[in-house]
Amino acid sequence: xxxxxxxxxxxxxxxxxxxxxxxxxxxxxxxxxxxxxxxxxxxxxxxxxxxxxxxxxxxxxxxxxxxxxxxxxxxxxxxxxxxxxxxxxxxxxxxxxxxxxxxxxxxxxxxxxxxxxxxxxxxxxxxxxxxxxxxxxxxxxxxxxxxxxxxxxxxxxxxxxxxxxxxxxxxxxxxxxxxxxxxxxxxxxxxxxxxxxxxxxxxxxxxxxxxxxxxxxxxxxxxxxxxxxxxxxxxxxxxxxxxxxxxxxxxxxxxxxxxxxxxxxxxxxxxxxxxxxxxxxxxxxxxxxxxxxxxxxxxxxxxxxxxxxxxxxxxxxxxxxxxxxxxxxxxxxxxxxxxxxxxxxxxxxxxxxxxxxxxxxxxxxxxxxxxxxxxxxxxxxxxxxxxxxxxxxxxx
Amino acid sequence: xxxxxxxxxxxxxxxxxxxxxxxxxxxxxxxxxxxxxxxxxxxxxxxxxxxxxxxxxxxxxxxxxxxxxxxxxxxxxxxxxxxxxxxxxxxxxxxxxxxxxxxxxxxxxxxxxxxxxxxxxxxxxxxxxxxxxxxxxxxxxxxxxxxxxxxxxxxxxxxxxxxxxxxxxxxxxxxxxxxxxxxxxxxxxxxxxxxxxxxxxxxxxxxxxxxxxxxxxxxxxxxxxxxxxxxxxxxxxxxxxxxxxxxxxxxxxxxxxxxxxxxxxxxxxxxxxxxxxxxxxxxxxxxxxxxxxxxxxxxx
Ligand SMILES: Cc1ncc(C[n+]2csc(CCOP(=O)(O)OP(=O)(O)O)c2C)c(N)n1
Ligand code: SF4
Ligand SMILES: [Mg+2]
Numbered sequence: 149x150x151x152x153x154x155x156x157x158x159x160x161x162x163x164x165x166x167x168x169x170x171x172x173x174x175x176x177x178x179x180x181x182x183x184x185x186x187x188x189x190x191x192x193x194x195x196x197x198x199x200x201x202x203x204x205x206x207x208x209x210x211x212x213x214x215x216x217x218x219x220x221x222x223x224x225x226x227x228x229x230x231x232x233x234x235x236x237x238x239x240x241x242x243x244x245x246x247x248x249x250x251x252x253x254x255x256x257x258x259x260x261x262x263x264x265x266x267x268x269x270x271x272x273x274x275x276x277x278x279x280x281x282x283x284x285x286x287x288x289x290x291x292x293x294x295x296x297x298x299x300x301x302x303x304x305x306x307x308x309x310x311x312x313x314x315x316x317x318x319x320x321x322x323x324x325x326x327x328x329x330x331x332x333x334x335x336x337x338x339x340x341x342x343x344x345x346x347x348x349x350x351x352x353x354x355x356x357x358x359x360x361x362x363x364x365x366x367x368x369x370x371x372x373x374x375x376x377x378x379x380x381x382x383x384x385x386x387x388x389x390x391x392x393x394x395x396x397x398x399x400x401x402x403x404x405x406x407x408x409x410x411x412x413x414x415x416x417x418x419x420x421x422x423x424x425x426x427x428x429x430x431x432x433x434x435x436x437x438x439x440x441x442x443x444x445x446x447x448x449x450x451x452x453x454x455x456x457x458x459x460x461x462x463x464x465x466x467x468x469x470x471x472x473x474x475x476x477x478x479x480x481x482x483x484x485x486x487x488x489x490x491x492x493x494x495x496x497x498x499x500x501x502x503x504x505x506x507x508x509x510x511x512x513x514x515x516x517x518x519x520x521x522x523x524x525x526x527x528x529x530x531x532x533x534x535x536x537x538x539x540x541x542x543x544x
Numbered sequence: 545x546x547x548x549x550x551x552x553x554x555x556x557x558x559x560x561x562x563x564x565x566x567x568x569x570x571x572x573x574x575x576x577x578x579x580x581x582x583x584x585x586x587x588x589x590x591x592x593x594x595x596x597x598x599x600x601x602x603x604x605x606x607x608x609x610x611x612x613x614x615x616x617x618x619x620x621x622x623x624x625x626x627x628x629x630x631x632x633x634x635x636x637x638x639x640x641x642x643x644x645x646x647x648x649x650x651x652x653x654x655x656x657x658x659x660x661x662x663x664x665x666x667x668x669x670x671x672x673x674x675x676x677x678x679x680x681x682x683x684x685x686x687x688x689x690x691x692x693x694x695x696x697x698x699x700x701x702x703x704x705x706x707x708x709x710x711x712x713x714x715x716x717x718x719x720x721x722x723x724x725x726x727x728x729x730x731x732x733x734x735x736x737x738x739x740x741x742x743x744x745x746x747x748x749x750x751x752x753x754x755x756x757x758x759x760x761x762x763x764x765x766x767x768x769x770x771x772x773x774x775x776x777x778x779x780x781x782x783x784x785x786x787x788x789x790x791x792x793x794x795x796x797x798x799x800x801x802x803x804x805x806x807x808x809x810x811x812x813x814x815x816x817x818x819x820x821x822x823x824x825x826x827x828x829x830x831x832x833x834x835x836x837x838x839x840x841x842x843x844x
Contacts, residue, residue, distance in 0.1 A: 205656065213619050213620070213626065215623060216622065216626075217624065217626050219620075220585065220623070222627035239612070239616060242612050350582055353606055360600045364601075
């Protein structure tokens with residue numbers, strides 16, 4: 149009975165979206181996202197999916213089409229990467245502000261210049277403040293699963309925010325993996341049709357996208373923040389329902405791997421966490437007390453869970469695949485902000501690794517652990533971000 | 545003699561909005577909706593129309609109306625159309641109403657995309673020839689030799705040195721079924737065109753000349769008069785183009801010299817102060833004459 153097939157990551161995502169029965173899909177090409185919308189185009193062309201497919205002239209319009217469709221009461225979806233995600237930025241802020249619960253896949257790729265099409269997280273991390281809920285996935289299977297949950301989370305009446313499922317370009321979108329698919333009836337039971345309380349309707353005319361003065365602006369913004377933070381229990385609940393449906397452990401805003409009794413905890417997200425797990429197994433075999441904390445839900449930021457997982461460690465070694473120039477990596481900044489002032493909080497060392505697709509392997513991770521231990525031993529106060537595997541012959 | 549009294553229906557665009565006194569655009573919006581009827585969803589980009597109609601908690605719109613950002617009204621409209629089709633709400637129509645900056649300039653890519661896709665949107669540009677919401681800066685719709693805050697008149701400048709982008713022609717070149725120009729000075733004509741546009745499916749475009757007393761700088765009771773002078777000088781040709789062919793033009797009964805139009809607006813004041821200015825006025829007259837010739841605006 150089980151539907152298990154080996155498929156390309158992009159196809160798995162397209163099949164998850166199909167199972168969610170969207171009304172409207174918009175599409176604009178950019179690598180490495182393109183296979184997803186191509187897959188959906190073929191499904192529409194073959195009549196396998198009953199959706200309006202809008203072939204826009206830019207990502208700016210791709211996101212704008214979703215805004216219009218969502219406001220008109222339709223479940224809607226697009227995917228993009230890199231420059232395309234940045235081009236959407238203004239539209240995504242406005243859509244979160246107007247509480248339009250569409251779903252998109254952010255297929256991670258670096259940002260120009262120099263132009264580079266390999267994976268890092270600079271694109272989606274640049275959107276972390278927009279008011280989108282963001283998930284990061286480790287595997288093709290997790291990408292499939294999280295897309296099933298994404299609409300349910302976005303459309304929850306107490307959340308009503310766009311959701312972006314981020315997955316690493318190439319590594320996940322273009323690799324073939326064994327995927328277990330969920331039966332359509334189960335998805336339909338899990339995800340009822342989108343039925344928003346408010347939508348553009350001549351029978352009940354409403355004004356959308358008003359001009360707000362300083363007397364209400366802060367309250368609008370606070371409401372988004374509240375929807376995110378108060379939404380955490382609901383997201384956990386939906387992920388439990390997802391786990392029940394998939395029969396897999398999709399639980400939690402974070403996932404921990406061998407963190408019990410760990411002195412050093414690596415913090416990472418995305419596909420690199422698979423490599424990290426393997427490296428940790430080796431390090432544990434060699435008697436090193438190392439574990440991994442994988443962030444599944446990055447916005448809202450699950451600092452409560454993180455604190456529980458790291459509070460007994462000495463060092464947190466963050467692996468950031470994005471960087472705020474002149475400051476630090478995104479996750480490093482978040483962790484420092486949320487742990488600072490906690491008594492006995494572990495030291496946070498921020499490692500910038502994997503920009504533009506720079507390889508991260510077990511050796512990289514072992515070296516990073518050694519370096520984190522060294523910095524901790526030296527007792528450095530607020531160490532600078534560590535750029536991993538920089539070629540000194542180029543930059544010095 | 546019996547006087548037939550029409551029962552006044554509740555307007556779909558009611559008073560109480562915050563437009564400047566004598567705003568041509570506010571007048572236009574009300575009459576556009578009279579012609580479309582109430583089974584429409586309206587999309588507007590950022591601009592005067594959005595700002596003066598949507599202070600949070602208040603709204604003159606009695607139809608569903610959505611504003612998102614400045615450059616995306618055509619794409620938001622496409623999204624609404626796609627949703628309506630997916631839901632089978634086929635009777636409801638989508639109308640976008642946006643300023644010239646949102647249409648000629650920053651939203652032009654999205655507009656062209658929407659037209660090329662053939663989406664069922666009536667796009668109406670309420671053209672006041674500059675970025676008014678931000679105080680009157682030059683747009684591609686600003687007519688030549690008008691002064692704006694970013695292309696002001698000065699010792700070495702006569703204002704805008706470039707032509708107005710011929711958007712109706714560019715839009716028509718997308719092969720869409722209906723393109724028209726209109727003026728708030730001729731509301732009957734305007735409503736007739738909106739009504740006709742509603743009978744077509746696919747993308748349609750109407751460009752409405754909407755004089756702006758605040759930035760063109762003329763007394764606010766002269767809005768209609770300024771609109772009429774624009775049309776009757778030949779500077780604002782009114783026509784309809786169906787499937788690529790001009791099917792109607794509004795004839796000028798009594799042609800007026802362009803100077804009668806220009807000298808009532810401060811944005812052209814500098815032209816009357818110098819010899820160079822007189823020379824530019826002659827060029828503007830030549831533009832009007834070209835329009836009259838091209839569209840056959842004078843009745844024979
Ligand atoms: C991306 C972006 N750039 C600039 C602005 C500032 N802005 C808001 S409205 C506007 C001018 C609108 O001009 P137009 O479309 O002609 O409409 P009008 O106000 O003249 O009716 C500008 C420049 C903005 N809101 N968004
Ligand atoms: S500035 Fe001009 S277009 Fe804007 S509201 Fe005032 S009169 Fe109308
Ligand atoms: Mg304007």
